[in-house]
Amino acid sequence: MTTLSQLRKAALALPEVEEGTHFGMVSFAVRGKGFASVTKEGHVQLHLPDAEAEAAVSAHPSGERLVRMGKPIGIRVPLADVNGKDLNALVWQAWVARAPKRLASSLGDVATGVVPPDCDLPVAVGKPATRALLLEGLGTLEQVSTRTESELLALHGVGPKAVRVLAEELARTGRSLNTG
Structure with a gap:
């Protein structure tokens, strides 16, 4: 329903x-x-x-x-x-x-799951989250870092686990999500 x-x-x-x-x-x-x-x-x-x-x-x-x-x-x-x-x-x-x-x-x-070659999103975010991010034009961690946690969570397919994995990967590379 x-x-x-x-x-x-x-x-x-x-x-x-x-x-x-x-x-x-x-x-x-x-x-x-x-x-x-x-x-x-x-x-x-x-x-x-x-x-x-x-x-x-x-x-x-x-x-x-x-x-x-x-x-x-x-x-x-x-x-x-x-x-x-x-x-x-x-x-x-x-x-x-x-x-x-x-x-x-x-x-x-x-839509069919093909990831562009320049995409550096971690595999651990999962296919639905990767698809949602790519559809939103967020194929790199640099692009993801321009968004807030709430903006990412608002995307259909992106849940708390995916946001956590993205935040951890950004931190590992000296970056973070936008704080608004």
Whole structure:
């Protein structure tokens, strides 16, 4: 079961996403193109390509195809019926489908777990934290040192253990997290 707060965190963790409203619904867009919204009834609506939408409806029986002017554009599913991991994956798929191709492809490797060669983040932070940091543009310890502990903890996938490991590694190299 997920909440609007979790949807917001997942959507806003992606590059160039803005929160707004669309027909009175909370919505999320990348460069002006909406990819996710929440109805007043608590249904999340996600713009997805046909294959991903069909798989999502199969995985979430309470969901339904979202159709506009006779054309399938995604899915609608009660937010409470989607677990956090599935929601994150669906939000990512919707973002990729609506983001400019160059922006989406630049993050494709990060999403699949490929770490850039200049990344010096410690392996001990874990894959989810590494992915979250890379998506935020924090691929080096120097870049991480510009953020506060609370800013890092606000990233979906970065928990107290990852922050502790990062702080220890920064201290080992004579640096620290930003104190605000």
